[in-house]
Amino acid sequence: MKTRGFTLIELLVVIVILGLLLTLGSKGLRAARINARKAKAHVEMKAIETGIMAYFNKYGKLPAPDSCQGLEDYTDSATIITVITGKDEVLNPAKIVFLEPQGEPVGVFLDPWGVPYQVVLDTDYDGTVDIMGATAGRKTAAVSTGLYDATGNTNDVIFSWH
Known part of the structure; x- marks a missing residue:
């Protein structure tokens, strides 16, 4: 009794299909x-903003030095x-720990x-913040540039308000 094995062509077809599926x-x-x-x-950016607003509610000001209050947006x-x-x-x-x-x-x-x-932070209290060339109508904003740094595509900048 003769058993039939796989031909080389059949094995190559299976390998190609597996390669396509993996890709x-x-x-x-x-x-x-x-x-x-x-x-x-x-x-995480929402957690940062929530922590900042909790600080604002506790102390009545944004978490920036007093010398920066009333000046342009604070970015440290x-x-x-x-x-x-x-x-x-x-x-x-x-x-008080507002962010962990x-x-x-x-x-x-x-x-x-x-x-x-x-x-x-909107330390000039004009109702807007400017960051990475974008303006948002809020007291605070956060931006993640990690994906942008990896790709170089400006569409990969992640804004907390989008």
């Missing part, structure tokens, strides 16, 4: 990972994060790509 699957998987990171960035993200994480005794004398980022940041809060978030 298509990896592109979809990559897009899903990017979308998950974008969603995480949005959640490291100071802002330090204040709302309760690590600045001067601007947050009660040491994962890990132990030293004045920074990193986006899912490992790049510090950019945060801006």
Whole structure:
């Protein structure tokens, strides 16, 4: 009794089909990972904004030095994060933790790509903030540039208000 095996052509066809399936699957998987990171960035930026507004409700001012209140928008993200994480005794004398980022940041809060978030405060109290060439009608805003830094595509800048 003679058993029939697979021909070389049949094996090559199967290999090509498997290769195509892996290629298509990896592109979809990559897009899903990017979308998950974008969603995480949005959640973290909302947490930053919520922490800033909780600080504002407690102290009646935005978390910036008094010398900057009433001047143009304040953009020292490291100071802002330090204040709302309760690590600045001067601007947050009660040491209230308004934001608890994962890990132990030293004045920074990193986006899912490992790049510090950019945060801006409306310290001139004109009702708008300007950041990365965009204007938003709000007291505070945050931006993630991690994906943009990786791709160079300006459409990959993630704004907290979009």
